[in-house]
Amino acid sequence: MRIENCGVALAVAAASFLALLGTAAAAAQQPDSSTVIRAVDAAVMARNKGIAGYTVTEHYAVYKNNDETHSAAEMTVKTDYREETGKSYTILSQSGSAIIRSLVLGAILDTEKRINLPGNREGSWLTSANYEMKLKKGATERLGGRDCFALAISPKRKAPNMIEGTLWVDAKDGSIVRLEGTTSQNPSIFTGPAHVMRQYVNVNGFGMATQARAMSDSFLLGRTTVTIDYRDYQIQLRPAN
Numbered sequence: 001m002r003i004e005n006c007g008v009a010l011a012v013a014a015a016s017f018l019a020l021l022g023t024a025a026a027a028a029q030q031p032d033s034s035t036v037i038r039a040v041d042a043a044v045m046a047r048n049k050g051i052a053g054y055t056v057t058e059h060y061a062v063y064k065n066n067d068e069t070h071s072a073a074e075m076t077v078k079t080d081y082r083e084e085t086g087k088s089y090t091i092l093s094q095s096g097s098a099i100i101r102s103l104v105l106g107a108i109l110d111t112e113k114r115i116n117l118p119g120n121r122e123g124s125w126l127t128s129a130n131y132e133m134k135l136k137k138g139a140t141e142r143l144g145g146r147d148c149f150a151l152a153i154s155p156k157r158k159a160p161n162m163i164e165g166t167l168w169v170d171a172k173d174g175s176i177v178r179l180e181g182t183t184s185q186n187p188s189i190f191t192g193p194a195h196v197m198r199q200y201v202n203v204n205g206f207g208m209a210t211q212a213r214a215m216s217d218s219f220l221l222g223r224t225t226v227t228i229d230y231r232d233y234q235i236q237l238r239p240a241n
Contacts, residue, residue, distance in 0.1 A: 033135035036149050039174025040167075041127045047175075047206040048125070053082040053236040056208075060105050061097070064227040071098040077109070088115040108235060115161050124161055126176060131155055131211055133167070140171050143178055144199070147171040158184040175207040176200045204235045 005082035011145050061071040073096030077089045089109055094101055116123050123130060132154045140147040148168040155162035165181015180197045200207040211230040 001006055002122075018139060032135065033151075036135050036151065036169065036174065038127050040133070040151070040169050040176075041101075041129075041174075043169070043176070044125050044127050044172040048106075050238055051083075051206060052238045053080070054208075055080050055232075055234045056230050057092070057232045059229045059231075060108070061227050061229055062100050062104050063227070063236050064221070065223050068225060071096060073097045073105065081116065086118060086119065087113050089113075100221070102193070103221070104226060105184065107227065111161065123157075123159075124165060125180070127155070130162070136166070141168065144201070146177055148177050153181070155184045160185050160194075170207075173240060175202065177207070181234050203233045204237065206235070208235075 014101045057078050058079055060077070062073040063153045064072045073094075075094040077094045078092055080088045080090070082088075090180050115121060130139075136150040136152055140148075141150060142148070147170070149171050151169065152165075152168045153167045154164050160183050162184045163179060163181040165179070166179040167176065167226050169175060170177055178197070178199050181195075183194045183196060187192075194214045196212070196214045198212040199210050201210045202208075209228075209229070213225065215223065215225045217223050
């Protein structure tokens with residue numbers, strides 16, 4: 001009996017030790033908010049310091065009400081971004097309602113041009129300078145084959161391009177993987193807040209948008225959903241000093 005009791009005690013002690021190791025490992029994988037936020041800031045700054053310009057093909061589709069099978073309007077554009085001038089667009093193709101293309105897609109492109117002008121773009125960066133950020137509790141989440149931390153974000157100022165919601169970042173380097181939430185200010189006097197989602201992939205070592213979706217309600221246009229697909233990035237890196 002004493003030998004059996006000793007064996008049980010050893011088994012219990014071993015199990016407790018393994019549980020302790022598991023708890024320590026989980027704690028090691030879940031750093032505090034400040035550590036993750038610093039990594040996010042560093043990744044955003046590295047992206048903006050490392051990229052001098054890029055081109056990308058963007059396909060926009062607009063869907064009305066709950067029908068996401070038949071688009072009301074579509075547009076494919078080639079976007080050219082240059083640090084010194086911002087964004088410019090060349091329309092490659094378009095179809096569907098001219099009114100929706102003008103009111104919805106034209107407004108999106110105009111907004112993107114404005115917020116990416118030199119002197120404006122810094123105010124839209126997903127950094128702690130523009131957002132209150134707090135690490136959500138829990139283990140890492142797996143998104144797109146990457147271990148990610150989730151941060152609750154709230155903009156320090158209200159604007160149609162500032163999002164209140166959740167930011168997922170790569171647990172290894174803080175680069176952005178996914179953004180989801182609601183605009184802190186209505187995009188226009190005709191619409192309510194838009195629910196926004198953007199996904200990012202690693203291109204040349206930097207997080208770049210690959211898909212986006214925005215849904216809003218309007219007394220003029222009803223429920224409108226816009227999807228954006230990004231492809232064929234050509235990135236111009238800044239020469240190393």
